[in-house]
Amino acid sequence: MSDTDERSEFQAVDETGDPVAVDDEEDPRNEPIGPRVGPNGREVVVPLRLYKTVTALSTLGAIVTYLVGFVLLDAATLQVSVVRRLLRYLLGRVGIGIAGDVLTGALAVAAVGSILLGTAVYVLGTRFRAQGMGKAQEDSSEG
Numbered sequence: 001m002s003d004t005d006e007r008s009e010f011q012a013v014d015e016t017g018d019p020v021a022v023d024d025e026e027d028p029r030n031e032p033i034g035p036r037v038g039p040n041g042r043e044v045v046v047p048l049r050l051y052k053t054v055t056a057l058s059t060l061g062a063i064v065t066y067l068v069g070f071v072l073l074d075a076a077t078l079q080v081s082v083v084r085r086l087l088r089y090l091l092g093r094v095g096i097g098i099a100g101d102v103l104t105g106a107l108a109v110a111a112v113g114s115i116l117l118g119t120a121v122y123v124l125g126t127r128f129r130a131q132g133m134g135k136a137q138e139d140s141s142e143g
Contacts, residue, residue, distance in 0.1 A: 044128050051130035058125025065118030069111045076107035 036043060046054065075083040079100070084107070091098055098106075 042127060045131055046128055048130040051128055051133075054125055054128045058121050062118040062122035062125070065114050065121065069114030069118060072107050072111035072114060076104050076111055 036045065071083055075081040075087070078084065084103070087107075088098070088103065
C-alpha cells in the first residue's frame with residue numbers, strides 16, 4: 001500500500017493530530033454499551049471512565065473485605081487477639097455477656113462471610129469491560 005492510498009483512507013484528524021479512519025464502525029469506541037454474553041460469560045460493556053471507576057472501587061472493596069475477614073479470623077482463632085479483647089470489652093460495657101465458644105463461632109462465621117463477600121465483589125467487578133475491550137479474543141480462532 002502506498003502513502004497516497006493510506007492518506008486517502010483518512011478524512012480528518014483528531015485533536016492530537018492523528019488521522020481518524022473513515023469507517024466509524026471499525027472504531028471500538030462506537031461499540032454499543034449494555035449487558036451481553038461474551039466469550040467469558042455474561043459481561044457489561046460500559047464507557048471507559050465508568051470501567052475505570054468500577055474496577056478501582058471493586059478491587060478496593062475486595063481488598064478491604066479480605067483484610068477484615070482475615071482480621072476477624074485471627075480474632076476467632078487467637079484467644080489473646082486485640083480485636084477479640086476489644087469486642088468482649090465493648091459487649092461487656094453494653095451488658096452483653098458472651099461465652100468464649102460462642103464468640104469464636106460468631107467471629108469465624110463473620111470472617112468467612114467477609115472473605116466470601118470480597119470474592120463476590122471482585123468477581124462481579126470483573127464482569128465489566130470498556131468499549132472496544134476484548135475484540136481481539138472474540139475474533140481469534142484460539143479455543
